[in-house]
Amino acid sequence: MNSRTGTAGRKSELTRKWILDVARGLFNDHGTSAVSTNHIAAGAGISPGNLYYHFENKKDIIRALLAEYTTAYEDRWAPTADAGENLATLRENLAAWSELAWAYRFFEREVLALVRVDPALRDSYRETYARRVGQYVAFGEQLEAQGLLRAPAPPGTIHDLAVAIWLIGQGWLPFLDVTADPRDPRQVARGTDLVLVALTPYLTTKGRRALEDVAQRG
Amino acid sequence: MNSRTGTAGRKSELTRKWILDVARGLFNDHGTSAVSTNHIAAGAGISPGNLYYHFENKKDIIRALLAEYTTAYEDRWAPTADAGENLATLRENLAAWSELAWAYRFFEREVLALVRVDPALRDSYRETYARRVGQYVAFGEQLEAQGLLRAPAPPGTIHDLAVAIWLIGQGWLPFLDVTADPRDPRQVARGTDLVLVALTPYLTTKGRRALEDVAQRG
Numbered sequence: 001m002n003s004r005t006g007t008a009g010r011k012s013e014l015t016r017k018w019i020l021d022v023a024r025g026l027f028n029d030h031g032t033s034a035v036s037t038n039h040i041a042a043g044a045g046i047s048p049g050n051l052y053y054h055f056e057n058k059k060d061i062i063r064a065l066l067a068e069y070t071t072a073y074e075d076r077w078a079p080t081a082d083a084g085e086n087l088a089t090l091r092e093n094l095a096a097w098s099e100l101a102w103a104y105r106f107f108e109r110e111v112l113a114l115v116r117v118d119p120a121l122r123d124s125y126r127e128t129y130a131r132r133v134g135q136y137v138a139f140g141e142q143l144e145a146q147g148l149l150r151a152p153a154p155p156g157t158i159h160d161l162a163v164a165i166w167l168i169g170q171g172w173l174p175f176l177d178v179t180a181d182p183r184d185p186r187q188v189a190r191g192t193d194l195v196l197v198a199l200t201p202y203l204t205t206k207g208r209r210a211l212e213d214v215a216q217r218g
Numbered sequence: 219m220n221s222r223t224g225t226a227g228r229k230s231e232l233t234r235k236w237i238l239d240v241a242r243g244l245f246n247d248h249g250t251s252a253v254s255t256n257h258i259a260a261g262a263g264i265s266p267g268n269l270y271y272h273f274e275n276k277k278d279i280i281r282a283l284l285a286e287y288t289t290a291y292e293d294r295w296a297p298t299a300d301a302g303e304n305l306a307t308l309r310e311n312l313a314a315w316s317e318l319a320w321a322y323r324f325f326e327r328e329v330l331a332l333v334r335v336d337p338a339l340r341d342s343y344r345e346t347y348a349r350r351v352g353q354y355v356a357f358g359e360q361l362e363a364q365g366l367l368r369a370p371a372p373p374g375t376i377h378d379l380a381v382a383i384w385l386i387g388q389g390w391l392p393f394l395d396v397t398a399d400p401r402d403p404r405q406v407a408r409g410t411d412l413v414l415v416a417l418t419p420y421l422t423t424k425g426r427r428a429l430e431d432v433a434q435r436g
Contacts, residue, residue: 031331109330110331112392112395112396116249122396126397130397152418155411156415160411160412160415164415166393167390168386171386171389172385174330175388177330178329178333178343194378195382197370197378197382197416198415200370200374201420
Protein backbone atom coordinates (compact mmCIF):
# COMPACT_ATOMS: atom_id res chain seq x y z
CA MET A 1 0.00 0.00 0.00
CA ASN A 2 1.30 3.47 -0.86
CA SER A 3 2.01 5.65 2.11
CA ARG A 4 0.86 8.94 0.54
CA THR A 5 -2.13 10.54 2.21
CA GLY A 6 -4.79 13.05 1.17
CA THR A 7 -6.94 13.01 -1.99
CA ALA A 8 -4.16 11.79 -4.29
CA GLY A 9 -3.37 8.92 -1.92
CA ARG A 10 -7.02 7.91 -1.67
CA LYS A 11 -7.41 8.06 -5.45
CA SER A 12 -4.30 5.94 -5.85
CA GLU A 13 -5.69 3.39 -3.41
CA LEU A 14 -8.98 3.24 -5.30
CA THR A 15 -7.11 2.68 -8.57
CA ARG A 16 -5.10 -0.10 -6.97
CA LYS A 17 -8.26 -1.78 -5.70
CA TRP A 18 -9.91 -1.33 -9.10
CA ILE A 19 -6.97 -3.00 -10.87
CA LEU A 20 -7.22 -5.95 -8.47
CA ASP A 21 -10.99 -6.30 -9.07
CA VAL A 22 -10.52 -6.28 -12.85
CA ALA A 23 -7.62 -8.75 -12.65
CA ARG A 24 -9.64 -11.10 -10.44
CA GLY A 25 -12.53 -11.11 -12.95
CA LEU A 26 -10.21 -11.81 -15.88
CA PHE A 27 -8.31 -14.52 -14.00
CA ASN A 28 -11.60 -16.15 -12.98
CA ASP A 29 -12.91 -16.12 -16.55
CA HIS A 30 -9.78 -17.04 -18.51
CA GLY A 31 -7.21 -18.45 -16.08
CA THR A 32 -4.05 -16.55 -15.09
CA SER A 33 -1.84 -17.82 -17.91
CA ALA A 34 -4.13 -16.39 -20.64
CA VAL A 35 -4.23 -12.92 -19.04
CA SER A 36 -1.36 -10.40 -19.37
CA THR A 37 -0.80 -7.13 -17.52
CA ASN A 38 -1.74 -5.39 -20.81
CA HIS A 39 -5.10 -7.17 -20.78
CA ILE A 40 -5.65 -6.06 -17.20
CA ALA A 41 -4.71 -2.44 -17.97
CA ALA A 42 -7.05 -2.45 -21.00
CA GLY A 43 -9.84 -4.02 -18.93
CA ALA A 44 -9.37 -1.37 -16.24
CA GLY A 45 -9.28 1.44 -18.81
CA ILE A 46 -5.85 2.66 -17.69
CA SER A 47 -2.44 2.81 -19.35
CA PRO A 48 0.08 -0.02 -18.81
CA GLY A 49 2.33 2.64 -17.25
CA ASN A 50 -0.31 3.43 -14.65
CA LEU A 51 -0.69 -0.28 -13.88
CA TYR A 52 3.09 -0.64 -13.42
CA TYR A 53 3.00 2.27 -11.00
CA HIS A 54 0.87 0.06 -8.72
CA PHE A 55 2.18 -3.43 -9.46
CA GLU A 56 5.56 -4.67 -10.58
CA ASN A 57 4.19 -7.55 -12.65
CA LYS A 58 1.47 -10.22 -12.82
CA LYS A 59 2.95 -12.20 -9.92
CA ASP A 60 2.73 -9.08 -7.78
CA ILE A 61 -0.99 -8.78 -8.64
CA ILE A 62 -1.60 -12.45 -7.80
CA ARG A 63 0.17 -12.02 -4.45
CA ALA A 64 -1.97 -8.97 -3.65
CA LEU A 65 -5.11 -10.96 -4.50
CA LEU A 66 -4.07 -13.78 -2.16
CA ALA A 67 -3.53 -11.19 0.58
CA GLU A 68 -7.04 -9.79 -0.04
CA TYR A 69 -8.55 -13.28 -0.02
CA THR A 70 -6.77 -14.20 3.21
CA THR A 71 -7.71 -10.96 4.97
CA ALA A 72 -11.38 -11.39 4.01
CA TYR A 73 -11.52 -14.68 5.94
CA GLU A 74 -9.42 -13.65 8.93
CA ASP A 75 -10.75 -13.03 12.47
CA ARG A 76 -13.76 -15.29 12.04
CA TRP A 77 -12.80 -18.21 14.22
CA ALA A 78 -12.60 -16.77 17.73
CA PRO A 79 -14.52 -19.19 19.96
CA THR A 80 -16.61 -17.66 22.73
CA ALA A 81 -18.00 -18.93 26.03
CA ASP A 82 -21.47 -19.08 24.44
CA ALA A 83 -21.93 -22.53 22.84
CA GLY A 84 -24.90 -21.52 20.66
CA GLU A 85 -22.97 -18.55 19.36
CA ASN A 86 -20.05 -20.79 18.40
CA LEU A 87 -22.31 -22.98 16.28
CA ALA A 88 -23.82 -19.87 14.66
CA THR A 89 -20.25 -18.77 13.86
CA LEU A 90 -19.52 -22.18 12.39
CA ARG A 91 -22.53 -22.03 10.08
CA GLU A 92 -21.86 -18.45 8.99
CA ASN A 93 -18.23 -19.22 8.31
CA LEU A 94 -19.08 -22.20 6.15
CA ALA A 95 -21.36 -20.02 4.03
CA ALA A 96 -18.78 -17.22 3.86
CA TRP A 97 -16.12 -19.72 2.83
CA SER A 98 -18.23 -20.90 -0.06
CA GLU A 99 -18.81 -17.32 -1.26
CA LEU A 100 -15.20 -16.24 -0.96
CA ALA A 101 -13.87 -19.35 -2.66
CA TRP A 102 -16.19 -18.50 -5.54
CA ALA A 103 -15.04 -14.87 -5.70
CA TYR A 104 -11.38 -16.01 -5.82
CA ARG A 105 -12.01 -19.21 -7.75
CA PHE A 106 -9.02 -18.71 -10.07
CA PHE A 107 -6.84 -19.08 -7.00
CA GLU A 108 -8.60 -22.24 -5.79
CA ARG A 109 -8.22 -23.77 -9.24
CA GLU A 110 -4.63 -22.81 -9.90
CA VAL A 111 -3.02 -22.61 -6.47
CA LEU A 112 -0.73 -25.61 -7.04
CA ALA A 113 0.64 -24.30 -10.30
CA LEU A 114 0.90 -20.74 -8.96
CA VAL A 115 2.90 -21.56 -5.83
CA ARG A 116 5.21 -23.76 -7.90
CA VAL A 117 6.44 -20.74 -9.88
CA ASP A 118 6.43 -18.20 -7.04
CA PRO A 119 8.18 -19.11 -3.77
CA ALA A 120 6.93 -15.92 -2.07
CA LEU A 121 3.35 -16.91 -2.87
CA ARG A 122 4.05 -20.42 -1.59
CA ASP A 123 5.29 -19.02 1.70
CA SER A 124 2.18 -16.85 2.15
CA TYR A 125 -0.09 -19.76 1.32
CA ARG A 126 1.68 -22.11 3.76
CA GLU A 127 1.48 -19.50 6.47
CA THR A 128 -2.24 -18.96 5.87
CA TYR A 129 -2.91 -22.68 5.87
CA ALA A 130 -1.01 -23.30 9.10
CA ARG A 131 -2.73 -20.40 10.85
CA ARG A 132 -6.17 -21.41 9.58
CA VAL A 133 -5.85 -25.07 10.61
CA GLY A 134 -4.60 -23.86 14.00
CA GLN A 135 -7.76 -21.75 14.29
CA TYR A 136 -9.97 -24.71 13.38
CA VAL A 137 -8.28 -26.90 15.96
CA ALA A 138 -8.69 -24.26 18.72
CA PHE A 139 -12.31 -23.81 17.70
CA GLY A 140 -12.90 -27.58 17.74
CA GLU A 141 -11.29 -27.88 21.18
CA GLN A 142 -13.61 -25.19 22.52
CA LEU A 143 -16.63 -27.06 21.09
CA GLU A 144 -15.28 -30.22 22.75
CA ALA A 145 -14.93 -28.44 26.10
CA GLN A 146 -18.53 -27.25 25.75
CA GLY A 147 -19.81 -30.80 25.18
CA LEU A 148 -20.75 -30.06 21.55
CA LEU A 149 -18.09 -32.10 19.79
CA ARG A 150 -16.36 -35.43 20.41
CA ALA A 151 -12.79 -35.76 19.08
CA PRO A 152 -12.10 -38.63 16.64
CA ALA A 153 -11.11 -41.92 18.28
CA PRO A 154 -7.31 -42.29 18.56
CA PRO A 155 -5.12 -42.35 16.53
CA GLY A 156 -7.47 -39.80 14.89
CA THR A 157 -7.26 -36.23 16.22
CA ILE A 158 -9.14 -32.94 15.92
CA HIS A 159 -6.21 -31.85 13.76
CA ASP A 160 -6.96 -34.71 11.31
CA LEU A 161 -10.59 -33.66 11.22
CA ALA A 162 -9.55 -30.04 10.57
CA VAL A 163 -7.29 -31.08 7.68
CA ALA A 164 -9.96 -33.38 6.19
CA ILE A 165 -12.47 -30.51 6.30
CA TRP A 166 -9.92 -28.13 4.76
CA LEU A 167 -9.39 -30.62 1.89
CA ILE A 168 -13.13 -30.97 1.25
CA GLY A 169 -13.63 -27.20 1.34
CA GLN A 170 -10.64 -26.38 -0.85
CA GLY A 171 -11.32 -29.24 -3.23
CA TRP A 172 -14.96 -28.64 -3.97
CA LEU A 173 -14.77 -25.71 -6.41
CA PRO A 174 -11.89 -27.01 -8.50
CA PHE A 175 -13.65 -30.35 -8.61
CA LEU A 176 -16.92 -28.77 -9.75
CA ASP A 177 -14.95 -26.98 -12.40
CA VAL A 178 -13.98 -30.32 -13.92
CA THR A 179 -17.03 -32.47 -13.36
CA ALA A 180 -20.12 -30.23 -13.52
CA ASP A 181 -21.30 -26.70 -14.12
CA PRO A 182 -19.15 -24.53 -11.83
CA ARG A 183 -21.44 -21.50 -12.26
CA ASP A 184 -24.54 -23.20 -10.82
CA PRO A 185 -25.05 -21.63 -7.36
CA ARG A 186 -26.82 -24.74 -6.05
CA GLN A 187 -23.80 -26.82 -6.98
CA VAL A 188 -21.45 -24.30 -5.38
CA ALA A 189 -23.51 -24.34 -2.17
CA ARG A 190 -23.24 -28.15 -1.95
CA GLY A 191 -19.67 -27.68 -0.70
CA THR A 192 -21.15 -26.84 2.69
CA ASP A 193 -23.18 -30.08 2.73
CA LEU A 194 -20.04 -32.07 2.00
CA VAL A 195 -18.16 -30.42 4.86
CA LEU A 196 -21.10 -31.18 7.16
CA VAL A 197 -21.06 -34.87 6.16
CA ALA A 198 -17.53 -35.06 7.61
CA LEU A 199 -18.20 -32.83 10.62
CA THR A 200 -21.70 -33.79 11.83
CA PRO A 201 -20.87 -37.29 13.13
CA TYR A 202 -18.40 -35.70 15.54
CA LEU A 203 -21.04 -33.42 17.04
CA THR A 204 -22.68 -34.70 20.20
CA THR A 205 -26.49 -34.89 20.39
CA LYS A 206 -26.37 -31.52 22.14
CA GLY A 207 -24.12 -30.13 19.39
CA ARG A 208 -26.36 -31.41 16.60
CA ARG A 209 -29.47 -29.93 18.22
CA ALA A 210 -27.75 -26.59 18.72
CA LEU A 211 -26.65 -26.58 15.06
CA GLU A 212 -30.22 -27.35 13.92
CA ASP A 213 -31.53 -24.49 16.08
CA VAL A 214 -29.04 -22.14 14.47
CA ALA A 215 -29.99 -23.35 10.97
CA GLN A 216 -33.68 -22.74 11.65
CA ARG A 217 -33.09 -19.26 13.02
CA GLY A 218 -30.92 -18.31 10.01
CA MET B 219 -2.26 -49.61 -29.02
CA ASN B 220 -0.72 -50.82 -32.29
CA SER B 221 -2.46 -53.77 -33.88
CA ARG B 222 0.69 -55.44 -35.22
CA THR B 223 1.51 -58.81 -33.75
CA GLY B 224 4.65 -60.94 -33.45
CA THR B 225 8.09 -59.86 -32.18
CA ALA B 226 8.03 -56.44 -33.85
CA GLY B 227 4.62 -55.69 -32.32
CA ARG B 228 5.77 -56.76 -28.85
CA LYS B 229 8.91 -54.68 -29.16
CA SER B 230 6.83 -51.71 -30.25
CA GLU B 231 4.55 -52.16 -27.26
CA LEU B 232 7.52 -52.29 -24.89
CA THR B 233 8.92 -49.09 -26.42
CA ARG B 234 5.53 -47.41 -26.00
CA LYS B 235 5.35 -48.47 -22.35
CA TRP B 236 8.97 -47.34 -21.82
CA ILE B 237 8.20 -43.88 -23.25
CA LEU B 238 5.23 -43.58 -20.88
CA ASP B 239 7.35 -44.57 -17.85
CA VAL B 240 10.05 -42.03 -18.73
CA ALA B 241 7.45 -39.30 -19.38
CA ARG B 242 5.72 -40.02 -16.06
CA GLY B 243 9.03 -39.68 -14.17
CA LEU B 244 9.89 -36.40 -15.90
CA PHE B 245 6.38 -34.99 -15.39
CA ASN B 246 6.49 -35.97 -11.71
CA ASP B 247 9.87 -34.33 -11.21
CA HIS B 248 9.49 -31.16 -13.27
CA GLY B 249 5.78 -30.65 -14.06
CA THR B 250 4.32 -31.18 -17.54
CA SER B 251 4.88 -27.63 -18.79
CA ALA B 252 8.67 -27.83 -18.31
CA VAL B 253 8.97 -31.15 -20.19
CA SER B 254 8.91 -31.34 -24.03
CA THR B 255 8.60 -34.41 -26.27
CA ASN B 256 12.29 -33.87 -27.07
CA HIS B 257 13.15 -34.16 -23.38
CA ILE B 258 11.12 -37.36 -23.19
CA ALA B 259 12.81 -38.84 -26.29
CA ALA B 260 16.24 -37.94 -24.89
CA GLY B 261 15.32 -39.41 -21.48
CA ALA B 262 14.15 -42.62 -23.16
CA GLY B 263 17.27 -42.79 -25.34
CA ILE B 264 15.29 -42.83 -28.57
CA SER B 265 14.99 -40.41 -31.52
CA PRO B 266 12.18 -37.83 -31.57
CA GLY B 267 10.99 -39.57 -34.78
CA ASN B 268 10.62 -42.85 -32.93
CA LEU B 269 8.63 -41.08 -30.19
CA TYR B 270 6.32 -39.54 -32.79
CA TYR B 271 5.77 -42.98 -34.24
CA HIS B 272 4.09 -43.88 -30.91
CA PHE B 273 2.55 -40.58 -29.82
CA GLU B 274 1.26 -37.63 -31.79
CA ASN B 275 2.29 -35.04 -29.19
CA LYS B 276 2.60 -34.36 -25.46
CA LYS B 277 -1.18 -34.25 -24.95
CA ASP B 278 -1.40 -37.71 -26.46
CA ILE B 279 1.17 -38.96 -23.92
CA ILE B 280 -0.73 -37.36 -21.02
CA ARG B 281 -3.98 -38.98 -22.19
CA ALA B 282 -2.26 -42.38 -22.38
CA LEU B 283 -0.94 -41.89 -18.82
CA LEU B 284 -4.44 -41.08 -17.52
CA ALA B 285 -5.71 -44.26 -19.23
CA GLU B 286 -2.94 -46.27 -17.49
CA TYR B 287 -3.70 -44.66 -14.14
CA THR B 288 -7.43 -45.34 -14.48
CA THR B 289 -6.96 -48.95 -15.56
CA ALA B 290 -4.64 -49.63 -12.63
CA TYR B 291 -7.46 -48.77 -10.19
CA GLU B 292 -10.32 -50.43 -12.04
CA ASP B 293 -12.13 -53.63 -10.96
CA ARG B 294 -11.32 -53.16 -7.29
CA TRP B 295 -14.68 -52.21 -5.90
CA ALA B 296 -16.87 -55.25 -6.49
CA PRO B 297 -18.69 -55.88 -3.18
CA THR B 298 -19.15 -59.52 -2.17
CA ALA B 299 -21.56 -61.36 0.12
CA ASP B 300 -18.72 -61.73 2.67
CA ALA B 301 -18.76 -58.68 4.99
CA GLY B 302 -15.21 -59.23 6.32
CA GLU B 303 -13.89 -59.55 2.80
CA ASN B 304 -15.51 -56.23 1.85
CA LEU B 305 -13.72 -54.43 4.67
CA ALA B 306 -10.44 -56.09 3.65
CA THR B 307 -11.09 -54.79 0.12
CA LEU B 308 -11.74 -51.32 1.52
CA ARG B 309 -8.46 -51.27 3.41
CA GLU B 310 -6.43 -52.63 0.50
CA ASN B 311 -7.99 -50.14 -1.88
CA LEU B 312 -7.16 -47.20 0.37
CA ALA B 313 -3.52 -48.29 0.46
CA ALA B 314 -3.46 -48.90 -3.31
CA TRP B 315 -4.99 -45.48 -3.90
CA SER B 316 -2.27 -43.80 -1.92
CA GLU B 317 0.46 -45.63 -3.89
CA LEU B 318 -1.05 -44.98 -7.31
CA ALA B 319 -1.71 -41.31 -6.59
CA TRP B 320 1.98 -41.06 -5.73
CA ALA B 321 3.08 -42.83 -8.92
CA TYR B 322 0.95 -40.46 -11.02
CA ARG B 323 1.38 -37.43 -8.79
CA PHE B 324 1.95 -35.03 -11.70
CA PHE B 325 -1.62 -35.78 -12.73
CA GLU B 326 -3.05 -35.22 -9.24
CA ARG B 327 -1.23 -31.90 -9.02
CA GLU B 328 -2.04 -30.60 -12.48
CA VAL B 329 -5.36 -32.19 -13.38
CA LEU B 330 -7.32 -28.91 -13.32
CA ALA B 331 -4.92 -27.12 -15.62
CA LEU B 332 -4.54 -30.18 -17.88
CA VAL B 333 -8.26 -30.74 -18.48
CA ARG B 334 -8.72 -27.04 -19.15
CA VAL B 335 -6.51 -27.22 -22.25
CA ASP B 336 -7.59 -30.67 -23.46
CA PRO B 337 -11.34 -31.37 -23.78
CA ALA B 338 -10.70 -35.04 -24.63
CA LEU B 339 -8.77 -35.43 -21.36
CA ARG B 340 -11.57 -33.65 -19.51
CA ASP B 341 -14.13 -36.10 -20.92
CA SER B 342 -12.06 -39.12 -19.84
CA TYR B 343 -11.55 -37.68 -16.38
CA ARG B 344 -15.26 -36.94 -15.92
CA GLU B 345 -16.16 -40.41 -17.06
CA THR B 346 -13.68 -41.97 -14.63
CA TYR B 347 -14.94 -39.84 -11.76
CA ALA B 348 -18.61 -40.66 -12.42
CA ARG B 349 -17.88 -44.38 -12.70
CA ARG B 350 -15.68 -44.38 -9.59
CA VAL B 351 -18.17 -42.52 -7.39
CA GLY B 352 -20.88 -44.89 -8.67
CA GLN B 353 -18.68 -47.80 -7.53
CA TYR B 354 -18.15 -46.23 -4.09
CA VAL B 355 -21.88 -45.70 -3.65
CA ALA B 356 -22.69 -49.31 -4.65
CA PHE B 357 -19.98 -50.53 -2.28
CA GLY B 358 -21.33 -48.34 0.53
CA GLU B 359 -24.87 -49.61 -0.05
CA GLN B 360 -23.63 -53.18 0.21
CA LEU B 361 -21.88 -52.36 3.51
CA GLU B 362 -25.13 -50.75 4.69
CA ALA B 363 -27.14 -53.88 3.74
CA GLN B 364 -24.62 -55.97 5.71
CA GLY B 365 -25.07 -53.83 8.83
CA LEU B 366 -21.51 -52.45 8.62
CA LEU B 367 -22.31 -48.88 7.63
CA ARG B 368 -25.03 -46.38 8.47
CA ALA B 369 -25.86 -43.79 5.78
CA PRO B 370 -25.54 -40.09 6.72
CA ALA B 371 -28.69 -38.56 8.25
CA PRO B 372 -30.87 -36.86 5.59
CA PRO B 373 -30.40 -34.61 3.70
CA GLY B 374 -26.92 -36.25 3.66
CA THR B 375 -26.53 -39.33 1.45
CA ILE B 376 -24.01 -42.09 0.79
CA HIS B 377 -23.28 -40.21 -2.42
CA ASP B 378 -22.25 -37.11 -0.39
CA LEU B 379 -20.00 -39.30 1.73
CA ALA B 380 -18.46 -40.81 -1.44
CA VAL B 381 -17.78 -37.34 -2.89
CA ALA B 382 -16.32 -36.04 0.40
CA ILE B 383 -13.99 -39.05 0.53
CA TRP B 384 -13.02 -38.54 -3.12
CA LEU B 385 -12.13 -34.91 -2.33
CA ILE B 386 -9.99 -35.87 0.66
CA GLY B 387 -8.24 -38.59 -1.32
CA GLN B 388 -7.64 -36.48 -4.42
CA GLY B 389 -6.71 -33.42 -2.40
CA TRP B 390 -4.12 -34.89 -0.08
CA LEU B 391 -1.10 -35.19 -2.40
CA PRO B 392 -1.44 -31.80 -4.07
CA PHE B 393 -1.91 -30.31 -0.63
CA LEU B 394 1.19 -32.02 0.71
CA ASP B 395 3.06 -30.68 -2.26
CA VAL B 396 2.35 -27.13 -1.09
CA THR B 397 2.46 -27.39 2.67
CA ALA B 398 5.01 -30.05 3.60
CA ASP B 399 7.54 -32.50 2.21
CA PRO B 400 5.67 -34.42 -0.50
CA ARG B 401 8.38 -37.09 -0.69
CA ASP B 402 8.06 -38.19 2.93
CA PRO B 403 6.32 -41.62 2.79
CA ARG B 404 4.85 -41.15 6.29
CA GLN B 405 3.21 -37.93 5.16
CA VAL B 406 1.94 -39.59 1.98
CA ALA B 407 0.43 -42.45 4.00
CA ARG B 408 -1.48 -39.99 6.22
CA GLY B 409 -3.96 -39.56 3.34
CA THR B 410 -5.48 -42.88 4.40
CA ASP B 411 -5.92 -41.64 8.01
CA LEU B 412 -7.72 -38.55 6.75
CA VAL B 413 -10.10 -40.62 4.65
CA LEU B 414 -10.77 -42.83 7.69
CA VAL B 415 -11.60 -39.78 9.84
CA ALA B 416 -14.49 -39.06 7.44
CA LEU B 417 -15.53 -42.70 6.97
CA THR B 418 -15.18 -44.32 10.40
CA PRO B 419 -18.07 -42.50 12.15
CA TYR B 420 -20.42 -43.99 9.56
CA LEU B 421 -19.33 -47.54 10.35
CA THR B 422 -21.53 -49.40 12.83
CA THR B 423 -19.93 -51.01 15.90
CA LYS B 424 -19.90 -54.25 13.91
CA GLY B 425 -18.28 -52.47 10.95
CA ARG B 426 -15.59 -50.86 13.11
CA ARG B 427 -14.73 -54.17 14.80
CA ALA B 428 -14.52 -55.92 11.44
CA LEU B 429 -12.23 -53.17 10.11
CA GLU B 430 -9.98 -53.46 13.18
CA ASP B 431 -9.79 -57.24 12.68
CA VAL B 432 -8.76 -56.72 9.07
CA ALA B 433 -6.14 -54.14 10.10
CA GLN B 434 -4.62 -56.54 12.66
CA ARG B 435 -4.49 -59.43 10.17
CA GLY B 436 -2.91 -57.21 7.47
